[in-house]
Amino acid sequence: xxxxxxxxxxxxxxxxxxxxxxxxxxxxxxxxxxxxxxxxxxxxxxxxxxxxxxxxxxxxxxxxxxxxxxxxxxxxxxxxxxxxxxxxxxxxxxxxxxxxxxxxxxxxxxxxxxxxxxxxxxxxxxxxxxxxxxxxxxxxxxxxxxxxxxxxxxxxxxxxxxxxxxxxxxxxxxxxxxxxxxxxxxxxxxxxxxxxx
Amino acid sequence: xxxxxxxxxxxxxxxxxxxxxxxxxxxxxxxxxxxxxxxxxxxxxxxxxxxxxxxxxxxxxxxxxxxxxxxxxxxxxxxxxxxxxxxxxxxxxxxxxxxxxxxxxxxxxxxxxxxxxxxxxxxxxxxxxxxxxxxxxxxxxxxxxxxxxxxxxxxxxxxx
Ligand SMILES: Nc1nc2c(ncn2[C@@H]2O[C@H](COP(=O)(O)OP(=O)(O)OP(=O)(O)O)[C@@H](O)[C@H]2O)c(=O)[nH]1
Ligand SMILES: [Mg+2]
Numbered sequence: 001x002x003x004x005x006x007x008x009x010x011x012x013x014x015x016x017x018x019x020x021x022x023x024x025x026x027x028x029x030x031x032x033x034x035x036x037x038x039x040x041x042x043x044x045x046x047x048x049x050x051x052x053x054x055x056x057x058x059x060x061x062x063x064x065x066x067x068x069x070x071x072x073x074x075x076x077x078x079x080x081x082x083x084x085x086x087x088x089x090x091x092x093x094x095x096x097x098x099x100x101x102x103x104x105x106x107x108x109x110x111x112x113x114x115x116x117x118x119x120x121x122x123x124x125x126x127x128x129x130x131x132x133x134x135x136x137x138x139x140x141x142x143x144x145x146x147x148x149x150x151x152x153x154x155x156x157x158x159x160x161x162x163x164x165x166x167x168x169x170x171x172x173x174x175x176x177x178x179x180x181x182x183x184x185x186x187x188x189x190x191x192x193x194x195x196x197x
Numbered sequence: 198x199x200x201x202x203x204x205x206x207x208x209x210x211x212x213x214x215x216x217x218x219x220x221x222x223x224x225x226x227x228x229x230x231x232x233x234x235x236x237x238x239x240x241x242x243x244x245x246x247x248x249x250x251x252x253x254x255x256x257x258x259x260x261x262x263x264x265x266x267x268x269x270x271x272x273x274x275x276x277x278x279x280x281x282x283x284x285x286x287x288x289x290x291x292x293x294x295x296x297x298x299x300x301x302x303x304x305x306x307x308x309x310x311x312x313x314x315x316x317x318x319x320x321x322x323x324x325x326x327x328x329x330x331x332x333x334x335x336x337x338x339x340x341x342x343x344x345x346x347x348x349x350x351x352x353x354x355x356x357x
């Protein structure tokens with residue numbers, strides 16, 4: 001649910017990075033944080049375990065610039081990917097405007113990816129959202145590793161509806177901004193269509 | 198769409214800001230701010246140059262969401278009030294009309310009793326303002342300023 005503030009002349013949108021444990025959601029945000037000008041970002045908050053697994057969420061506020069005199073601000077969140085944090089994932093999805101599904105390309109993570117997309121669909125549906133109607137993009141991460149599934153295979157499994165998708169190596173930043181821009185664009189396009197109620 | 202879009206107009210913004218400004222004074226607070234349940238900061242007053250209100254807003258919403266989740270599991274109504282006592286700073290969190298969250302940060306110059314009293318009055322006023330705002334947003338013809346933007350406008354945002 002975007003928030004249009006006529007007084008501050010700004011529009012705020014919420015983006016959520018979803019995906020199985022260790023797929024690289026937090027790494028995406030860290031890279032974005034590192035590569036963004038200080039004036040365009042706020043502090044990045046990570047509520048994590050001692051072993052740096054996301055416990056509740058990561059949060060990164062970004063300003064992307066102005067459209068027609070309105071500042072566009074995006075609040076980026078990641079969910080905790082580990083299966084047993086499902087209650088927290090549901091909370092983070094509240095009020096979401098756009099979703100990035102971050103898949104782990106490694107063959108041994110195939111099942112985890114599938115479970116996680118299914119979980120995303122279920123958790124959205126529980127709140128009355130449909131994944132098919134929401135601004136949504138897919139990222140195939142960890143393309144640098146040797147034991148990865150082909151993009152075609154991943155596409156068939158994870159992206160049957162052919163939403164925009166990107167290959168990525170979040171650790172070095174490959175594909176990270178392409179993914180972000182794509183989802184941000186879809187969110188703004190949705191607003192343009194008149195998401196006003 | 199599931200949620201009605203959150204919109205803030207000048208008139209209501211000013212009314213809200215008046216309540217928040219007054220609450221800082223009446224409660225002897227350091228900082229007062231209002232956040233929606235999704236973590237978007239709506240209004241803030243007091244010594245805001247020395248706190249990261251954006252971060253606080255997101256964490257407050259996360260906190261309310263988490264305790265709301267616990268309440269649900271216990272088949273309890275949402276916990277409307279929370280209080281966290283620190284060595285120097287204290288935080289009082291109040292859910293207003295189940296829509297927005299009113300946060301008061303105060304130190305030893307104030308007291309929990311005073312804060313509670315002032316928050317109660319401010320909550321009633323805020324609830325009223327947000328009700329009016331919600332009605333306004335749901336009126337037909339309350340167009341989004343984004344209805345007129347072009348694909349080019351959106352593309353331009355990403356050309357750097
Ligand atoms: N080789 C490689 N490693 C990556 C890549 N992206 C992330 N990693 C590593 O994968 C590990 C997990 O990354 P995180 O970003 O913490 O994963 P996450 O999805 O946030 O995990 P949870 O918080 O548990 O849900 C870290 O050691 C990262 O450095 C990548 O593209 N290639
Ligand atoms: Mg993480």
